[in-house]
Amino acid sequence: MQTHLNIRGLVIRETALHDADKLIDLLTENGIRTVQAKSARKQGSKYGAVTQLFAYGDFCLRCSSGKYYLDSAVSLNLFYGLRNDLEALALASYFSELIRRTMTDQPQPQLLRLFLLSLHHLSEHSRPAALVKSIFELRLMTELGVMPDLLCCKECLTFLPEHPVLRIQQADLICRDCNPVPEPDELDVPQAVLHAARHVVFSEYNKLFQFRLKGQSAEIFSQYAERYLLERLGMNFPTLKFYHQLADSSIAPQ
Numbered sequence: 001m002q003t004h005l006n007i008r009g010l011v012i013r014e015t016a017l018h019d020a021d022k023l024i025d026l027l028t029e030n031g032i033r034t035v036q037a038k039s040a041r042k043q044g045s046k047y048g049a050v051t052q053l054f055a056y057g058d059f060c061l062r063c064s065s066g067k068y069y070l071d072s073a074v075s076l077n078l079f080y081g082l083r084n085d086l087e088a089l090a091l092a093s094y095f096s097e098l099i100r101r102t103m104t105d106q107p108q109p110q111l112l113r114l115f116l117l118s119l120h121h122l123s124e125h126s127r128p129a130a131l132v133k134s135i136f137e138l139r140l141m142t143e144l145g146v147m148p149d150l151l152c153c154k155e156c157l158t159f160l161p162e163h164p165v166l167r168i169q170q171a172d173l174i175c176r177d178c179n180p181v182p183e184p185d186e187l188d189v190p191q192a193v194l195h196a197a198r199h200v201v202f203s204e205y206n207k208l209f210q211f212r213l214k215g216q217s218a219e220i221f222s223q224y225a226e227r228y229l230l231e232r233l234g235m236n237f238p239t240l241k242f243y244h245q246l247a248d249s250s251i252a253p254q
């Protein structure tokens with residue numbers, strides 16, 4: 001018996017199959033659907049563009065024997081700005097790996113929203129790529145329910161310490177005056193970084209990317225978001241290593 005399903009989704013992985021077919025993983029509000037797209041790799045295929053990596057569209061699927069097959073599709077956004085920007089593409093691939101390896105069976109519509117907003121800013125270059133990366137990492141932790149407790153210093157309950165310290169392992173905030181001896185898992189941060197981290201953890205989605213960080217604060221915020229994510233997830237990400245190879249070599253002196 002065959003059934004049909006109309007879904008809106010983002011292609012987060014594509015795998016080549018025989019006979020110019022391909023498999024695509026679609027991130028939807030209800031999780032990930034793996035779909036076989038017949039002849040989509042053929043030159044001039046009607047659905048070549050909408051089934052490419054990081055295409056967002058409406059997909060009409062046929063379900064047969066527990067598998068999904070593509071019947072038709074219409075693209076909503078192909079994020080053209082990603083296509084000729086290797087660093088942005090590397091980051092999008094990292095986001096995809098993060099989503100695929102942390103997604104549960106529960107519907108998580110906010111993950112699709114976070115991914116689409118991040119792709120928008122990468123594609124339009126409307127925010128620095130490193131900042132988009134940090135926002136994605138820290139907000140993903142919020143959506144997975146493992147965000148840091150940044151309300152106030154754990155010891156003295158000061159809301160805005162003069163010398164804030166973000167602890168990675170304990171996932172909290174202290175002030176340097178309360179804990180004069182630095183530990184390896186602590187980051188001394190400017191107040192601007194504490195404000196930024198709070199914003200990313202607590203903000204509504206329509207304001208999530210609406211802030212700026214400059215110079216050293218931007219650098220420290222990047223370190224914090226990445227270290228925090230790696231500590232919470234306890235995994236290695238090949239796509240993150242690849243991104244750093246690209247990004248770090250592009251800022252090396254000539």
Ligand SMILES: [Zn+2]
Nearest residue numbers: 153156175178
């Ligand atoms: Zn304190």
